[in-house]
Amino acid sequence: MDAMADDFTDLVLFPHCDVHAVLDGAKPLTLKVFRRRRHESNPRRYRLDPNPVTDAVYEFMAPHRDPGKRFDGLPTVDPATGQVTATEPGVYLFQIRAGDDYIVGRLQVHNRIMNWWFGNNSITTALDPEIYHAQPTLYARFINEPTGTDLVGDITGHGYVALTPDHPDTVVVNEHGRLRGVAVTDPDGVHHPVSITGNYRDMVRSLAVRVVDYGKVRTDLDASLRNNVSQSSELQNILFLPEGFTDAEKTKFYEFAYRATDLIFDNATPRHEPYGLLREHFNVFNSFVPSEENGVTCGFRVTDxxxxxxxxxxxxxxxxxxxxxxxxxxxxxxxxxxxxxxxxxxxxxxxxxxxxxxxxxxxxxxxxxxxxxxxxxGLQCTGMLHVRDTVFGLVLGGRFADRASGKSTATNPAVVKPALDRSSEAMTRFIGRVYEFYTTALNRHLGFDPRRHPPELYANSRRPNPDNSVLRLAAGLKFKGESGTLYDIGKAWFFDDSVFQRSRGLVGLIVYDYLSGGTNMNGLTIAAQTVASKNRVVYEYGGPSDGIDPQRMFRKIPKFAEEPDGLADTIAHEFGHSFNLGDEYEEFDGDAPEYDLPWDNVTLYSSIRSNSPPPRAIDPAKVEWLKLPAILISSTLSADSQERNNGIEVNVGALDIGAWIFAQLRQFPVRLQNFDPRPNGRQFPFPTTPQQQLNGLVVVDNDVTRGTIVLGGSALPPRPFPTFKKGSAVFVPMQDGAGKEIPVVRKSVLKFLQEHRTPLNKNREHFHFSEEADVPVRIPGQRKPAQPSTMIGVFEGADHFAGAAYRPAGACKMRNSSARDDYSAFCFVCKWLIVNRIDPGFHALVRGMFYPEHNHD
Structure with missing residues (x-):
């Protein structure tokens, strides 16, 4: 399905989901809920309804009070105006319901604001004729109260501070405190920042602003691996861009980009295969755009x-x-x-x-x-870290303020606040709903900061959001050849979700930060990875000498040991997502929920459950990767197939023709599989109609000079024969002595799965998550494998959950990209799927080189 042509709707809460009301304030707090939907005339964008929702239901509770008193003295909201009325300081959670949509948040009520400041040293926004992009972060220090409320809070967008542009011919401000660039601040190639001024009760602060044109044509594209730029649409094109690299680190960025390219495509080692074997199918480009500051924004607060x-x-x-x-x-x-x-x-x-x-x-x-x-x-912190000013505005982890809305469904029914705070199923459900506020993005998750990416262009990390600043910049990139010819490479990354594109998802952000962070984000269109892997933030408070407030908290970027090899490990993993491979590691206890899982290498219990005992039994016949054939001979069609009198002619190339003459002599059965991935790249289940797959053909003729063979025999369908497109697969599946096709799973393993209907994990623990590679149980009649964790079968624990999610092998790069030896390599199923996407002619070679233990039983 076209992800940008769906009926997406959600709620957007202004100012955000972690708000502060002030009893002795200059103005009351107003909550405005807007419904957002796909833009009717531009499906690459979103539209907020022109008027806020006025029939929403607001439900509060005070989580820190004793049971029985959590509904006492709560704030109220006028649904028509959104104005908040509160009578006493405290901490309150809330739910807002509007139709089937809901959003949760926290309100802290204070007596007075004592001081305020910008939470940015500077800010970058986009040139745009219509949309307001970057939003400056505003922090306030409140009067010290014994009510458990925070001393410092985030008042961004609250309207307490009046923001005025000092140069309205360059930047303007809307009612939500977002900035729109009217003119770039670097017309001569050097930025000349302008400023905005904020004022709250005569406390005046200033913030430097620079305006960037992300959509302009850039011709400085550099190639670290170039195979074919004139026909780039037929290759996989990788683009590396920097985040958090200032002008001073330009050389470092190129060193990282070139080093990562060398490591990933070095076929002298198996660590990142099959990328090395397939390197002739890739171009790798780099482009440098500087940030004002190193590092990225931390969405979370930190222990102080x-x-x-x-x-x-x-x-x-x-x-x-x-x-x-x-x-x-x-x-x-x-x-x-x-x-x-x-x-x-x-x-x-x-x-x-x-x-x-x-x-x-x-x-x-x-x-x-x-x-x-x-x-x-000890999970407390007086201050809040300043936001970093980077070119693309990434955030590590997530703010409690930046929650997405949810929907009530049959499996997630609507929750209504009960009349009384007393023990009941309704009260427990309501607590569970408002406590959703406390779940945020994982600490190492890199994503777009909603303070830099406006709601008209960015909904959430699961959606493609194709008009974000990264992809807008990528679309304008051109490569200048030696003759001066400009190649429009950027169109490779300007994706259309209605068709399959080879370079979709191959944009990589190299992030200059010492904290561990890595994600394939934005609907699997952008991979981002930091260059080191620490987990502690270095910071400092303003201190007594701070000219604004001693509670200002700054993130420091100390000198740190860079990890180029680790960067390559993780990028290779993250690009695995772009080939529709899911995470196989575990982070959460318990079973994975039932949902539509898009991956080819991970499946859920709900999809493969057996209707027979024992409990939690699985049905191997429902596991798609167990059906993959082991391949003896393989080629990729170099042109569309042609109909001939004696069958279907396919071009296998002069280099492969010898193997196909052998197949003709032995009358091996041949399969034709049309190259037809779904727009998101998903391959399972393979289509099996005659237009997409033909089985049991035989080679009836060959032309050595032209590198062609003709496939015929009794398995040919009626004329007219289907056309198999350039890039499609033709191969000979391996067979046993009885003429039965051999799958990639060993016969003894498949028999064990069919008889026991349980996963292969020797460690049967499936509630508490594990970070280790799994080894299989002892299988009767099978000699002990040399590398047991590489065995192909069904192992439990994947897609971040300990239970009810399954993967093909005990170890894989999609489980642990930095492990030693074969445990950090792609498992054989993942190799098979990547090869099938890029060049299925390599199937036989990959089987011969990498099938676990190089044998079947």
Missing amino acids: RATGRVPTGLAIPFDMRVNSKKPKLYTMAALVARVGLPQRNEAREHLAELWNRQGLPDFDPTRVDGETVDAWK
Whole structure:
């Protein structure tokens, strides 16, 4: 389905989802909910309805109060105007319902704002005739109160601070505090920033702004691997762009880009195969665009006090257990998702007992201990980190402020606030709904910062959002050949979701940051990866000498050890997503939920469940990768097939013709498979109609000079014969002595799966997540494999969950890209799928080189 032509709608809340009301303020807080939908005349964009929703339902609770009192003295919202009325300071969670859509958030009520400042040192926005892009971040310090509210909060877009452009001929501001570039600030190639001024009760601050034209034509495209630029649409074109590299690091960026290219396509080592074998099918380009500052924005706050094992500088909440030797305890992020965040200066005792009687929907007191509770109390930070000014505006992790809305469905029914705060199923469901606020993006997730990417162009990371600044810039890139000819390479990355494009998803952002971060984002169209892998933020407060406020908190980018080899490992993994391979690692306890899983290498229990015992039994016949054939001879059609009197003529090329003459002599059965991936690149299930697949053909003629063979025999369909397009596969499946086709899974493994209907994991634990490679159970009659984790079969634990999600092998690059030896290589199924997408003529070679243990039983 065309992802940009669907009936997408959601809710957008202004100012955002983590808001602050002030009792003694210059103006009241107003919440405005807009419905967003696909733009009617431009499906590459979104449109917010011109008027806010006025019939929304607002439901509050006070999570830090004792059960029975959580509905007392709550704020209210006038649905017609969105104006918030509050009577006492405190922390409140809320749900907003509008039809089948809902969005959750947090409101903190304070008595007074004592100070405010810009949360940016400078900001970059886009030249645009219509849309307002970047939004400056505004922080406030409130009067110190004993109510558990934060001392420093995010008042971006609240309207408390009046923003005025000092140069309205260059940049203008809308009512939500977003900036639109009217003229670029670098007409001569050097930026001349302008400024905006903010004023709250005569506290005046200024912010430098630069305006970039992301859509202009750029002719400085550099090639680190060039095979064919004149016919680039027939190749896979990779583009590396920088994020967080200033002009001073330009040389570093090119070193990283060239080093990553060399490592990924070095076929002297198997670590990243089959990229090396397929290197002639790739171009790799690089283009440098500088950022004002190093590093990227941290969406999360960080710990600013050490607590036991927990040091300063960790994300709030962090994605780890306090003690890694206790795998049955909650990770801190999992605990926060269930019980919320602590109050400022948290001092309550016996918290596990309190949580157990709060009616929380999924809290298990046996999964916390005293050390975990103490660490939870330490998830506090007085300040909020300044935003970094980078060219593309990426954010690491996510703010609680930047939540997406949800939908009520049959499996996720609407939740309505009960009349009373007392123990009941309705109360538990309501708590579970508003506590969704406490779940944010994983700490190492890189994505577009909604403060830099406007709601008209960016909805969420799961959607393609094709008009974002990265892809707009990529579309304008041209390559200048030696003769001076300009090649319009940029069109390779200007994707159309209604058709398959070979270069879709092969844009890579190399991020100059020492924190660990990596994601294939924006609907699998952009891969981003940092150049190092630390997990602690280095920061400093403004201190007594700060001219604005001592609670200002700045992120520092210290000197750090770069990891070019690790960068290549992760980029190779992230581009695996672009070939429709899903993550095979585990991060969450329990079973994966049932949803439409798009990957070819991962499946869910709901898709392969068996109707027979034992419990959790799987049906191997429903696992698509177990049907993949082992291939003896293979070629790729170099032209569309032609109809001949004696069959279908296909061009296999002069280099391959010898193998096909052998196939003719032995009368091997031949399969033709049309090259027809879906627009998103998904291959499973392979279409099997005669127009897409023909089986059991034989070679009846050949032409050595032209490199062609004619396929005929009794399996030919009636005339007219179907046409098999250039790039399609023709191959001879391997057969056993009885003439039965041999799949990529070994016969003994398939028999075991059919008899036992359970995954192969020797470790049967499927509730607590594991980061290790899995080894298979002992299979009767099979000698012990030399590399057991590379065996092809069905292993449980994938798509981030410990249970009810399955993958083909115990180890794979999609599970751990940085492991040693074969455990960091793509498993054989992933290799098979990548080869089939790029050049199926390599199937036989890849089987001979990389099939586990090089044999079948």
